[in-house]
Amino acid sequence: GDSVTQMEGPVTLSEEAFLTINCTYTATGYPSLFWYVQYPGEGLQLLLKATKADDKGSNKGFEATYRKETTSFHLEKGSVQVSDSAVYFCALRDDKIIFGKGTRLHILP
Amino acid sequence: DGGITQSPKYLFRKEGQNVTLSCEQNLNHDAMYWYRQDPGQGLRLIYYSQIVNDFQKGDIAEGYSVSREKKESFPLTVTSAQKNPTAFYLCASSVSQAGTDTQYFGPGTRLTVL
Numbered sequence: 001g002d003s004v005t006q007m008e009g010p011v012t013l014s015e016e017a018f019l020t021i022n023c024t025y026t027a028t029g030y031p032s033l034f035w036y037v038q039y040p041g042e043g044l045q046l047l048l049k050a051t052k053a054d055d056k057g058s059n060k061g062f063e064a065t066y067r068k069e070t071t072s073f074h075l076e077k078g079s080v081q082v083s084d085s086a087v088y089f090c091a092l093r094d095d096k097i098i099f100g101k102g103t104r105l106h107i108l109p
Numbered sequence: 110d111g112g113i114t115q116s117p118k119y120l121f122r123k124e125g126q127n128v129t130l131s132c133e134q135n136l137n138h139d140a141m142y143w144y145r146q147d148p149g150q151g152l153r154l155i156y157y158s159q160i161v162n163d164f165q166k167g168d169i170a171e172g173y174s175v176s177r178e179k180k181e182s183f184p185l186t187v188t189s190a191q192k193n194p195t196a197f198y199l200c201a202s203s204v205s206q207a208g209t210d211t212q213y214f215g216p217g218t219r220l221t222v223l
Contacts, residue, residue, distance in 0.1 A: 034211070036214075041217075042199075042216055042217065043113075043115075043199050043201075043214035043215050043216045043217045044199065044214040045214070046150075046211050046212075046213070049211060088150070089136050089151065093210075096154070097154075097212060099151045099152040100149060100151055101151040102143060102149075
């Protein structure tokens with residue numbers, strides 16, 4: 001069946017560092033791919049999405065490119081801020097949506 | 110403002126009691142969902158509904174029940190049959206069940222069984 005695997009956390013970085021959170025997937029069809037962010041005590045918010053191969057989703061300085069050849073959708077940001085501290089979920093949606101287990105990110109000032 | 114509301118934010122229940130979690134949306138979305146979130150396990154689908162008066166079991170429906178009498182509302186009842194109900198519960202909605210449709214989430218309800 002379909003699945004999503006993302007790097008385990010926590011990931012701890014200093015402010016202004018470069019961020020990569022890896023996400024790979026397996027799917028039988030042609031899924032849409034998503035990154036969601038969850039701040040402490042809150043629900044999930046859509047961060048970005050891509051619906052077909054080679055699409056790049058971007059929002060708030062975050063980017064991710066739908067790579068069909070490597071079945072990946074890695075999240076990147078060039079310079080993180082303390083306010084980016086949260087849990088990040090990679091997800092795919094084919095006939096149903098499947099979430100990864102989440103990666104907790106800590107940004108130190 | 111359009112969005113999804115869940116109430117209450119924190120809920121405490123004694124073992125053996127049923128409890129109902131509220132979820133309301135004013136986004137005019139057809140599809141609604143309930144997820145359970147446990148530490149380190151991501152989100153697991155409990156129930157979903159694609160249209161009024163219809164709903165389907167998700168991956169972990171045992172011990173839960175839902176209703177969808179109105180488009181805007183999708184309440185979840187956690188019954189006494191649920192063996193380990195303490196968790197964070199998230200409601201979501203989307204325009205439809207189509208693969209490209211984004212799910213929008215409510216703020217969640219944290220249920221603690223005493």
